[in-house]
Amino acid sequence: MLPIHPQPKQGEILSSWLVRLAFSNGFPLHTFFNSLLGYKGAIWTRDIDRHPSEQFLQLVNEQTQQPLSVLRSMTLSAYEGTYFPELPLHGDVTWLLALGVYHRDHKRAGVQYCPLCLKTDSTPYYRMLWRIASTVICPVHYCAMEDDCPRCHAPVMFHRHGIGRHKIPYVEDLRHCYQCSLDLGGVSPRQPEWPDCHSLSFITTLIAHPELSPWRYLHINAQCSIPFFIGLRAILRLLNCRYGPRFEPIFCGELGTPALPPSRQDFEYLRSERRLTLMLRAAWLLQEWPDRFIEACHVAHLSRSRITEYPDLLPFWLEEAISRLDQRIYSPNQQEVLAAAAYLVRKGEQVSWEALGELFGVQRDWAKRLMKMTR
Numbered sequence: 001m002l003p004i005h006p007q008p009k010q011g012e013i014l015s016s017w018l019v020r021l022a023f024s025n026g027f028p029l030h031t032f033f034n035s036l037l038g039y040k041g042a043i044w045t046r047d048i049d050r051h052p053s054e055q056f057l058q059l060v061n062e063q064t065q066q067p068l069s070v071l072r073s074m075t076l077s078a079y080e081g082t083y084f085p086e087l088p089l090h091g092d093v094t095w096l097l098a099l100g101v102y103h104r105d106h107k108r109a110g111v112q113y114c115p116l117c118l119k120t121d122s123t124p125y126y127r128m129l130w131r132i133a134s135t136v137i138c139p140v141h142y143c144a145m146e147d148d149c150p151r152c153h154a155p156v157m158f159h160r161h162g163i164g165r166h167k168i169p170y171v172e173d174l175r176h177c178y179q180c181s182l183d184l185g186g187v188s189p190r191q192p193e194w195p196d197c198h199s200l201s202f203i204t205t206l207i208a209h210p211e212l213s214p215w216r217y218l219h220i221n222a223q224c225s226i227p228f229f230i231g232l233r234a235i236l237r238l239l240n241c242r243y244g245p246r247f248e249p250i251f252c253g254e255l256g257t258p259a260l261p262p263s264r265q266d267f268e269y270l271r272s273e274r275r276l277t278l279m280l281r282a283a284w285l286l287q288e289w290p291d292r293f294i295e296a297c298h299v300a301h302l303s304r305s306r307i308t309e310y311p312d313l314l315p316f317w318l319e320e321a322i323s324r325l326d327q328r329i330y331s332p333n334q335q336e337v338l339a340a341a342a343y344l345v346r347k348g349e350q351v352s353w354e355a356l357g358e359l360f361g362v363q364r365d366w367a368k369r370l371m372k373m374t375r
């Protein structure tokens with residue numbers, strides 16, 4: 001048994017607790033796990049939060065008396081059934097941020113942090129939720145998540161504090177950038193800027209409590225979380241890809257938010273700032289489901305075939321909305337619009353987009369485009 005074995009914190013990820021375990025006993029990682037505990041397998045040269053070996057978990061269990069069930073619940077497999085059906089041993093996984101493990105380094109910004117969480121923790125530690133790509137806002141402090149050191153731009157690698165011959169590591173080190181020692185808890189929190197509070201609060205609930213199916217309140221008919229997240233990812237992909245800029249009349253014009261150039265990368269490979277913008281845009285489109293989404297696709301001139309050209313099998317709730325796009329592809333031609341305008345004049349009514357919208361049974365954006373055809 002080890003002299004000091006700290007208890008796992010609420011939502012703590014296994015790697016964070018393992019590092020704290022070694023540091024609170026006063027040892028660097030190699031000395032602690034290889035020499036003291038006698039584990040010869042790979043720990044820090046792989047993503048240890050994905051399927052750690054049974055042998056390793058047994059060993060840690062014997063040394064700390066932490067039940068195996070607790071240890072397993074601190075690995076990313078805990079999200080099976082929420083974000084992904086099954087967590088594979090290797091390779092890309094939807095919704096999981098990629099670390100890009102290379103020797104003992106991470107090439108990618110796959111560990112996020114909230115500066116305020118790190119600042120206010122009595123003992124700094126890293127959360128499982130911070131590895132999930134949809135976690136773009138801290139559900140406790142409502143600030144944007146960070147994914148690198150703002151001074152030297154190194155990815156977060158808290159384990160690196162414990163690598164090196166002459167190091168005496170401290171648990172407090174977890175608060176600092178491993179490369180330049182900047183206090184990450186002192187980083188100024190960034191508040192997400194977005195004009196619509198409903199989409200913001202939806203994202204926060206979705207991050208904190210996906211198990212409560214918050215999409216139900218938007219009348220999205222997804223019975224459990226996997227179909228919802230598959231559909232959300234398809235919408236995010238649409239907003240991220242080359243068709244994304246087609247939505248700018250809405251996001252830049254109507255909502256007055258900054259433009260976003262297109263990207264070919266998958267959502268899990270994007271930096272936190274871009275993921276935040278995409279999540280906010282997607283959450284805005286999900287409000288008043290499906291009317292707002294359908295309307296936006298019309299503004300973006302996206303037909304069903306354009307959206308479904310992506311190979312993802314769409315879940316029913318999204319497929320149903322997209323199928324409505326084709327039903328409404330009928331658009332009155334200029335002759336019809338002029339005839340409708342003349343009809344309004346005859347009735348002594350003003351020719352306005354509101355009146356045209358009512359006549360043709362279309363919503364605001366579309367009605368405004370019809371109005372332009374009368375000029």
Ligand SMILES: [Zn+2]
Pocket residue numbers: 114115116117118138139140141142
């Ligand atoms: Zn926080």
Ligand SMILES: [Zn+2]
Pocket residue numbers: 149150151152153154177178179180181182
């Ligand atoms: Zn740094």
